[in-house]
Amino acid sequence: MEKTCYFEATQRLCASLQLEKSLEHYFHYMKQKLPIDGIFMNLFQPEQRQIQFIAHANNESAQALEQCVPLTEEMCQVLSQPDRPVIRIINHIETDGVTFHVAPRVFPDIQSLILMRMICDDTHLGVVGYYSKTPNSFRAIHADLIESHMHPLALITAFNLQGRNLLAQNQQLAEQNDTLKRSLEVKNGVIGADAGLKRVMEQVQAIAHLDTSVLILGETGVGKEVIANAVHEHSTRAGKPFIKVNCGAIPDSLLDSELFGYEKGAFTGAEQRKQGYFEQADGGTIFLDEIGELPLSAQVRLLRVLQNSTITRVGGYESIELNIRVIAATHRDLQHMVQDGEFRQDLWYRLAIFPIQIPPLRQRTSDIPLLAQFAVEKMTAKFNLPNLPRIHSDQLSLLSRYPWPGNVREMMNVIERAVIQHPEGPLDFSFLMPSEPEVVTCDNQQVIIDPSRAGDKLVPLELMMQKYISHALKVCGGKVYGSGGAAEMLAVNPNTLRSKMKKLGIQA
Incomplete structure (x- = not known):
């Protein structure tokens, strides 16, 4: 239940970059779980000896706040105590001196509340308060339910403080911003590791500690390099070289020298020995992005490297043994390329031992x-x-x-x-909104041309003409010549249309 609550609560907190809106979404979800009348957030500012309330949400409204309540020196010392509990239940507000001094000045009806501190390392940033207008409303089970929400709440507070330009007064918050982001579903740089990419990250965890080759599949732009990096960082090779190679960006004439290196004097301009990408990755991982772009000749040499774990530099004769893990990636359909003879079947089998399919963004x-x-x-x-x-x-x-x-x-x-x-x-x-349909007038008739219905994938022009002429003939009942015929509708000479129909294999 707690995991489900954490996930749902996080989604609502991320529904807006406006703190009060995020808190509103969060409140309406949490009031189903807790006996609360409202939620507030405040910042502890010891330098100014005050607490600043920054947001509030209840059944009636949600609003950003800028109300400050001054504190005594003794109160600041109490709030700065390192052993102060992260979560406290106060079922009778008058029993806690600092809270009784602060909260009723902003929310007079508070009777009981749960206070959860937002903490980065040992720095107390402020408090999230879940309150009730009824005394003795909360139990330990309520505190247990919300404890995991501390980091997401701290993160949205960080974003809001940046928007208000208050980070100068909260330097500790700025220093911990990256840590908080990683705590909120950004694991190993993978945003959505516990949501849309959960299945992918499960596969990463399963294969990372092994030395098996990995093939990452997915559309252009889905983040294949990010997942490759996650595999490397979870593996025993983390901290060793992670060499990234875009196979589609290397000219065919330079592939061997770039991948495998060359000896001095191997060709004009080879003034000294150079290590290739594979040799640079020795002991670590090599990431071959866009593997489907490799020509067949290079695929043969890559297969030999995968089978024997050795390379030979251009112009050299000595075999060099390597200890390398290979991660490959492509947006192309390699199995279809194998059928068409564009990709070696034996290389496909060698690479696709453990394929990881990354879903497109529209599916997450x-x-x-x-x-x-x-x-x-x-x-x-x-x-x-x-x-x-x-x-x-x-x-x-x-x-x-x-x-x-x-x-x-x-x-x-x-x-x-x-x-x-x-x-x-x-x-x-x-x-990002689609273009408005264009309305054109032909023979006193309005025709709507809607570009939003057109996709990014195109078909050959002759096929499009064939379909369009066939549609025109269908509309005209198969009539080509004369009034109301397809030639008149398409504004072309009937003989020209007939010739085009013959070329495209269209029967009237």
Whole structure:
């Protein structure tokens, strides 16, 4: 139950980059689990000797706050105690001096509450308060349920503080931002490791500690390199070389020298011995991206390396033994290429011992809020923006509905474009919406041309003409000539149409 609650709660916290909206989604879910009337968040600011309330949500509304409550020196010392419990149940508010001093000034009706501290290492950032207007409302089971929510709540607080430009007053929060992100479904740099990519990460865990070759499959832009890196980092070779090679970017004439290296004098310009990518990866992992782009001649030499674990430099005669793990990746259908004779079957069998299929982004929309947060933060740092641009919930919904043919890579580019257009926020992604249908008039009749129905995959022009002429003949009842005929409808000479029909094999 706790795992389900954590997952659902995290999804709601990631529903918006506005803290009050996130807290509102979270509250409406958690009130089904806890006897609460509201949730608030505050920051502990010992330098100013105060607590600042930053957000609140209840049944009526959700709002960002900027109310500050001053503290005495003694209260600051109490809040700074390292052994202060992370979660405390206060069923009668008057029994806790600091809480009784602070909370009723903002929320007068509070009678009992659970306080959960947001902590990074030993630094107390602030508190999330789950409160009730009724005394004695909470039990230990309620505290156990929410304990795992601390890191997600701390992360959305970090994003909000960046937006409010308060990070200067909370340097510890800025220093721990990356740690918090990793705690929230960003494991080994994989966003969505516990959500849309959960099955993929289970496969990574299963194969990582072995030295078996791995083949990563998936559309362009899904993050095959990220998964390859996760395999390496989970393996016993972590900390050893991880050499990345884009097979499609190396000219055929340079493949051997780049992959296997060369000896001095092997060819003009070879003034000294050079190690190839395979030799550089000795002891570690080599990642062969776009393996389907290798020509057949290079596939033969790669197969020999996989079978014998040895290479020979260009211009050399000595076999060099290597200790290498091979991870390959491609967006192409290698089995179909094998059938067409474009990829060696024996190499396919050698590589595809353990294939990992990465789902496209459109099939894991639950990861989009996290990816959006990550991308916005990355672009904020890239462009050195003073504040974190916000994404309103309607725009986040638009991102979730978009099909993402270019997957994660396209999403990063889209968010970069949005940040360039509106660096101060809120970000606008309306440019992702399909084009409006075009209305043209032919012979006093309006015809709608809808470009949004056209996909990215095209067919040969002659096939399209064949289909269109056949459709015109169907509309005209097979009539080619005369009034109401296909030639008139298509505005072409009847003889030209008849000639085109003959060429395309169309019978009237």
